[in-house]
Amino acid sequence: xxxxxxxxxxxxxxxxxxxxxxxxxxxxxxxxxxxxxxxxxxxxxxxxxxxxxxxxxxxxxxxxxxxxxxxxxxxxxxxxxxxxxxxxxxxxxxxxxxxxxxxxxxxxxxxxxxxxxxxxxxxxxxxxxxxxxxxxxxxxxxxxxxxxxxxxxxxxxxxxxxxxxxxxxxxxxxxxxxxxxxxxxxxxxxxxxxxxxxxxxxxxxxxxx
Numbered sequence: 544x545x546x547x548x549x550x551x552x553x554x555x556x557x558x559x560x561x562x563x564x565x566x567x568x569x570x571x572x573x574x575x576x577x578x579x580x581x582x583x584x585x586x587x588x589x590x591x592x593x594x595x596x597x598x599x600x601x602x603x604x605x606x607x608x609x610x611x612x613x614x615x616x617x618x619x620x621x622x623x624x625x626x627x628x629x630x631x632x633x634x635x636x637x638x639x640x641x642x643x644x645x646x647x648x649x650x651x652x653x654x655x656x657x658x659x660x661x662x663x664x665x666x667x668x669x670x671x672x673x674x675x676x677x678x679x680x681x682x683x684x685x686x687x688x689x690x691x692x693x694x695x696x697x698x699x700x701x702x703x704x705x706x707x708x709x710x711x712x713x714x715x716x717x718x719x720x721x722x723x724x725x726x727x728x729x730x731x732x733x734x735x736x737x738x739x740x741x742x743x744x745x746x747x748x749x750x751x752x
Contacts, residue, residue, distance in 0.1 A: 544647060544730035548719060548738045549593055549637040555741065557581035560588060566748045567591055568606060589741065590630055590637050596747050597641060602626055618696035627728075629693050636722055640734075647728030648693030650686040654679055654721050666703045674709065679723075683716050684708040686725035694727040 561584075564572045571591050578584040595606045602624055610622040621628070629640045629649040633656075640649035658678045666685050667675060675681045687708040694714075708714075714727040719736055726734050 544640055544642045544645075544726060544728060544734045546649065546717070546724065546726060546734050546736045547593065547597065547639045547641075548651075548722070548724065548736050549589060549639075549741065549744060550738065551585065551589060551632075551635050551637060551741060553635070555585055557584055560585055560745075563588060563592060563745065563748055566606065567595070571595075586632050586637065589744065590632060590639075592744055592748060593637060593639055593739075594628065594630060596744065597639060598626065598628070601641060614696045616697045618693070629690075631689075631693075633722070638724055640726055640728075642728055642730060645729040646694050646696065647726070647731070648690040648695070649727075650689035650693065650725045652682050652686050652723050654682065654723055656682060658682070668704045668707060671708060682723055683725075686723050687711055687714050687716060687727070690714060690725035690727040690731075 564575055567575070575584055575587045575591065578587050595609065598609055598621060599605055611619045612622050613619055625644040627642045627645060627647050629647050631638045631649050631651045633651050633653050636651055638649055638651040640647050658681055663672060663681060667681065671684050675684060688703050688706045691706060691711045691714050711727065713729060713731050714725065715731045717724045717726065717734065717736055724736060
């Protein structure tokens with residue numbers, strides 16, 4: 544499993560990035576345009592550019608030939624390909640994971656995200672609450688559950704309290720400074736994270752503008 548982490552600076556603005564929509568398909572551009580805020584548009588655009596570039600690098604398929612289908616609960620798959628992928632984002636970061644032929648899931652969250660008692664009750668089982676001695680412990684359990692359910696392709700449609708993060712197979716949390724990244728699937732226990740910058744990603748598309 545390969546995990547790519549893209550750091551997204553607060554200083555980025557939509558006007559300076561909007562021209563890169565031209566590197567996306569018509570449906571991709573429409574999906575970005577539907578976002579309500581500039582911040583959401585930036586995340587959507589960079590997520591699609593990252594996915595587009597990594598798929599082409601791994602399969603040889605240019606953006607115009609990348610076709611997707613959805614599973615029963617909306618999980619996207621690359622049509623006619625063994626390449627599996629998963630995407631997640633949080634404030635200041637976008638994370639993507641890739642694997643050949645095996646279902647995977649990834650989730651990213653900030654270590655300093657504020658949590659409250661309602662979230663504890665909604666996410667953790669009684670056993671997990673016993674083991675959660677800090678908010679960071681809570682976040683570790685949470686991202687593991689999310690990554691595992693993404694791997695199954697059902698996302699948060701399932702009650703998170705019924706997923707025991709203490710017993711999830713092939714699921715791990717990686718510490719990346721101010722971020723926690725959970726990965727689930729083949730190779731998750733040995734996975735490492737490769738960080739790329741926004742400029743490095745955009746450089747891949749500059750000649751296509």
